[in-house]
Amino acid sequence: HVPNSPVRPLQPQRRVPAHDQQRRRLAAHGHFVPNITMGAPILTCVKQNVPEIFMDCHMMVSDPANWIDDVAKAGGKLYTFHYEAVASPTFLIVLTHTGSAEVAKTVIDKIHAAGMLAGLAISPDTPSTVITDELGNAVEMLLVMTVRPGFGGQKFMAECLPKCTELRARFPEKHIQVDGGVGAGNACQCAQAGSNVLVAGSAIFGSADPKKTIAEMRTQVDAEFTKKA
Numbered sequence: 001h002v003p004n005s006p007v008r009p010l011q012p013q014r015r016v017p018a019h020d021q022q023r024r025r026l027a028a029h030g031h032f033v034p035n036i037t038m039g040a041p042i043l044t045c046v047k048q049n050v051p052e053i054f055m056d057c058h059m060m061v062s063d064p065a066n067w068i069d070d071v072a073k074a075g076g077k078l079y080t081f082h083y084e085a086v087a088s089p090t091f092l093i094v095l096t097h098t099g100s101a102e103v104a105k106t107v108i109d110k111i112h113a114a115g116m117l118a119g120l121a122i123s124p125d126t127p128s129t130v131i132t133d134e135l136g137n138a139v140e141m142l143l144v145m146t147v148r149p150g151f152g153g154q155k156f157m158a159e160c161l162p163k164c165t166e167l168r169a170r171f172p173e174k175h176i177q178v179d180g181g182v183g184a185g186n187a188c189q190c191a192q193a194g195s196n197v198l199v200a201g202s203a204i205f206g207s208a209d210p211k212k213t214i215a216e217m218r219t220q221v222d223a224e225f226t227k228k229a
């Protein structure tokens, strides 16, 4: 996860082995959160250096429809936006439940039209019920934030996990991602709640052995989903 990493991992000599490269998550922050990370020009550079990368772009931006074409052109594969960000701009900074299902659907359609997969994110204060059946069925991935969007290194909010369980029950075939404070210590708990895609920043970039940490997390998720199968 790039926002938590030093710049070094973007350089070719710091690339991780191919089997860990399938999916890389890149976050773009605009006015939606009080932090700035990266945009399409950096995605373009990453794609040039690692052509086989799957760029999972978590767009923490206030007007998600605005960046779709740029990100698609830069090589983004999955474009995730916040439900809370599709309402009146006046409320955006509050990060509470202010979204609109109707507008969200138009953003999803636009992402698909641009040739990308669509993801829909909810912040900790937003209930999973804002994700209507229509919205959930329209996207490829749902993202349950387990910290308040904006910064890495925050404490994992386990109280958000019941939302994963509720979404997993309604959308058994969808990817459900968790993001924020996730690591080997709670990967199993996330998977038990129904999440199959884990985002980890500090846990990986702060690890003495990132490959081992990734493998531990992956093993926990795989074990949980094998049990359920």
Ligand SMILES: O=C(CO)[C@@H](O)[C@H](O)COP(=O)(O)O
Pocket (backbone or CB within 6 Å): 001, 003, 004, 027, 033, 147, 148, 149, 150, 151, 152, 153, 154, 179, 180, 181, 182, 199, 200, 201, 202, 203
């Ligand atoms: O982008 C965000 C929060 O805005 C998250 O993706 C975090 O950056 C994840 O980092 P850790 O919580 O794992 O350190």
